[in-house]
Amino acid sequence: AQSVTQPDIHITVSEGASLELRCNYSYGATPYLFWYVQSPGQGLQLLLKYFSGDTLVQGIKGFEAEFKRSQSSFNLRKPSVHWSDAAEYFCAVGAKAAGNKLTFGGGTRVLVKP
Amino acid sequence: DAGVIQSPRHEVTEMGQEVTLRCKPISGHNSLFWYRQTMMRGLELLIYFNNNVPIDDSGMPEDRFSAKMPNASFSTLKIQPSEPRDSAVYFCASSPGDYYNEQFFGPGTRLTVL
Numbered sequence: 065a066q067s068v069t070q071p072d073i074h075i076t077v078s079e080g081a082s083l084e085l086r087c088n089y090s091y092g093a094t095p096y097l098f099w100y101v102q103s104p105g106q107g108l109q110l111l112l113k114y115f116s117g118d119t120l121v122q123g124i125k126g127f128e129a130e131f132k133r134s135q136s137s138f139n140l141r142k143p144s145v146h147w148s149d150a151a152e153y154f155c156a157v158g159a160k161a162a163g164n165k166l167t168f169g170g171g172t173r174v175l176v177k178p
Numbered sequence: 179d180a181g182v183i184q185s186p187r188h189e190v191t192e193m194g195q196e197v198t199l200r201c202k203p204i205s206g207h208n209s210l211f212w213y214r215q216t217m218m219r220g221l222e223l224l225i226y227f228n229n230n231v232p233i234d235d236s237g238m239p240e241d242r243f244s245a246k247m248p249n250a251s252f253s254t255l256k257i258q259p260s261e262p263r264d265s266a267v268y269f270c271a272s273s274p275g276d277y278y279n280e281q282f283f284g285p286g287t288r289l290t291v292l
Contacts (some may be wrong), residue, residue, distance in 0.1 A: 098280065107182075107269055107283030154221065162229060164209045164273055166281060168221045 066157045068169035071107055076175040077145050085140040085172050087155030096158040097138040097172040098166065103151045111153075114138065123148070150176040180204075184270050190290045194236055196258040199287045200276055203228065203272030211281060213269040221269075228275065233260050260291045268287035 077083050077101045089095055096115050101109040112123025119131040129140045140156060155169040181200040182202055203210050211226040225235040227247045237247070242261070247253040257264055269289050273282040 078288060100283075107285050108271075108281075109283070110280045111278060131257075163233060164211075164275060164279075165226060165234065170220045 065097060066159050066167050068155050069158050070153075070155055070169035070171045070172050073170070074175065076177060078177045079147050080144050082173065083140075083142045083145045083149070085153050085155075085174070087138045087140065087169060088136055089138065089155075089157045090136065091157060091159055093161075094133075095157065097129075097131060098158070099123065099127070099138075099140050100154045100156060101125075101151050102154065102171075107115055108154060110134050111140070135147075145174075145176055147152040147176050147178065150174055181274050182270055182282055182285040184268075184286060184287050185287065188290075189239075190292065191260055192292050193222045193261055194259045195257065195291075197289060197291075199255040199261045199270075199289070201253045201255070201270030201284060203270070204282055205251065206274070207272035207282070208250065208275040209273040209281075211248060211271040211282070212252050212253070213271065214266045215269060215286070216266045216276050225257070257289075260289075262291045265288070265289055265291050 069088045073085050078103045083109040089172045102108045110129050111119050114131045116120045121129050127142050131138050152171045154171045154178045156166040199245045209228050212224040215221045224237045225245045230247045245255045267286045269286045272282045273279050273281045
């Protein structure tokens with residue numbers, strides 16, 4: 065079965081600084097990887113997804129993520145953080161063998177300092 | 179497109195009462211998911227349906243929980259009797275159905291059981 069680990073529970077970053085959120089997955093074959101964002105009081109919204117091809121994936125709101133098979137990682141990055149990026153971020157993995165299910169990581173809460 | 183619709187948005191009830199949460203998926207989506215989110219346990223998949231049929235209910239905590247999907251545009255999650263430990267945010271999500279497709283989340287129902 066697949067699993068997802070987000071090592072950082074909380075991250076605090078200054079507005080304008082860069083942000084990197086870590087995600088490690090465990091799965092025997094090529095996974096399908098997602099990053100979601102959850103703003104306070106709202107549901108989850110997809111930022112980006114990776115299935116195949118170019119390992120650097122661009123998403124909405126200026127986010128990007130890089131798939132590194134050798135490290136079993138799919139880290140999320142943003143070059144310059146805005147105050148509105150304060151939210152919780154979830155990495156998720158899907159797999160053909162799992163049908164339509166996604167396995168979510170525990171989430172990383174991002175706080176943005178002015 | 180209205181997105182995934184959930185009702186009620188907030189529910190406060192007393193221990194022992196029956197609670198029914200409702201979800202209307204996005205039209206044309208054939209997979210529907212119920213999740214529960216708490217601080218302690220994070221985001222948990224309770225059950226998912228494909229073409230109105232329950233495929234995996236291994237996440238349903240106990241017999242007090244039941245879910246139905248009588249047609250493609252409506253699903254319910256029922257808790258009877260409710261307990262304080264059921265207090266959480268319950269999300270419904272829908273997906274076009276293929277395993278590599280994103281899930282679209284509703285705004286959630288915040289349930290408080292006193």
